[in-house]
Amino acid sequence: MVSKNRLGPPNIETEGFGSTSGKSSLTGVARIHHSSHHRTFWALWLDTQDPPRGPVARIVSVVSNGCISDPRVLREAQWLFDAGHEVTIHAFDRLENLPLESNYNGIKIIRHRVGFTPYGGTWSTWRGLQRFRKSVINSVNEIDLLHCHDADTLSLAKKIKTKRVLFDMHDLHHTWVMMKNPKSLFRNIVSNRMKTRMLRQTVLADSIITSSSFFCDWLSDKGIKSYPIENRIDTQETIPKPPQFTIGYFGKIREAAAFELLFEAIHI
Numbered sequence: 001m002v003s004k005n006r007l008g009p010p011n012i013e014t015e016g017f018g019s020t021s022g023k024s025s026l027t028g029v030a031r032i033h034h035s036s037h038h039r040t041f042w043a044l045w046l047d048t049q050d051p052p053r054g055p056v057a058r059i060v061s062v063v064s065n066g067c068i069s070d071p072r073v074l075r076e077a078q079w080l081f082d083a084g085h086e087v088t089i090h091a092f093d094r095l096e097n098l099p100l101e102s103n104y105n106g107i108k109i110i111r112h113r114v115g116f117t118p119y120g121g122t123w124s125t126w127r128g129l130q131r132f133r134k135s136v137i138n139s140v141n142e143i144d145l146l147h148c149h150d151a152d153t154l155s156l157a158k159k160i161k162t163k164r165v166l167f168d169m170h171d172l173h174h175t176w177v178m179m180k181n182p183k184s185l186f187r188n189i190v191s192n193r194m195k196t197r198m199l200r201q202t203v204l205a206d207s208i209i210t211s212s213s214f215f216c217d218w219l220s221d222k223g224i225k226s227y228p229i230e231n232r233i234d235t236q237e238t239i240p241k242p243p244q245f246t247i248g249y250f251g252k253i254r255e256a257a258a259f260e261l262l263f264e265a266i267h268i
Helices: 071-082 123-139 152-157 173-180 183-206 213-220 258-268
Strands: 010-013 021-028 029-035 039-042 058-062 087-090 101-104 107-112 143-149 160-170 207-210
Touching: 010 123, 029 258, 058 071, 071 087, 071 101, 071 143, 087 123, 143 152, 143 173, 143 213, 152 160, 152 183, 160 183, 173 183, 207 213
Parallel strands: 058 087, 058 143, 087 107, 143 160, 160 207
Antiparallel strands: 010 021, 029 039, 101 107
């Protein structure tokens, strides 16, 4: 029996997983602390306050980029691998210029090539994502946990046989299609449809984590429960407030246009 994510943390009962008796009561998400590295992750919890070390879970993580420099995806996979589980990452080699397979600290990364697929929310992007998801479906057998990174992989929960699904919402995925032309009526319509579809598909997930408490609030306003796992260390020093107006940003700049838009807005 699976209690879905709209009313709180799910309680899951599953046959033959995590218990020698053949039946185990689990919470679909739990916190694993690695005190030496100040790391926290909501993951599998097998009737214990310690990271599960017994039966090995077969875990598949899916992300729609090449997974070369995606620290969140790699870090979360590492936590599960360090807890004793078998973890495989299925990534999308959109530009077909990455190794088909690689190993990251014991974690197998499989990269799917389905034709050159540019970023940017174009028709060819949509078709490429469709082919990527189909390729992943054909590559994955029955598993214990499907870890879906971002909304463009969530629909796999309907096609892959898995005991539970973890949806990791990195950002507001439907807003990316607006990046090139925020005033486009067509892109607005597509964006709204993407948002509606993502919200509808959240019921496929047993648990949802996000990269920001803001995203948790955004989902909560729509009646969906989630947990923030931020891309930062647990403890931070307080940074003194600058004497003048300052924009602070920590992270990789992938789309310069978003920052240009921000700078333009400041002058309005």
